[in-house]
Amino acid sequence: MKQSIALSLVLALSVAVPAVSHAQSGGMKDMDMGKKPVAGTQAAHKATGVVKKVDAKTGTVTLAHDPVKSLNWSAMTMGFMVKDKMLLDKLAVGKKVEIEFVQRGTDYVITSVK
DSSP: HHHHHHHHHHHHHHHHHHHHHHHTTTTTTTOOOOOOOOOTTOOEEEEEEEEEEEEEETTEEEEOOOOOOGEEEEEESEEEEEEEEEGGGGOOOTTTEEEEEEETTTTEEEEOOO
């Protein structure tokens, strides 16, 4: 009986000591325990460009934009959806704008216009 208690104690200590040692040596310092991504949030990207077309019916805009560093995109002309159709009031053909946008599935959605 004493042997089984002693063996249990040795096994328990052999598991606990390396875990404590790892945590104290900084093995966990690189883990970001407090910053979990919030469900439904996406990375926002910024672009500057010129409005080429606005389609109020579909809530889309075509923009010839400068490079987008956060996505490693070169300058191009492409279509965006708008999060809120009220943003279309700020998007007139020929106007230079600064936008913020997010990716939703395969679509890119403008969330802010300056």
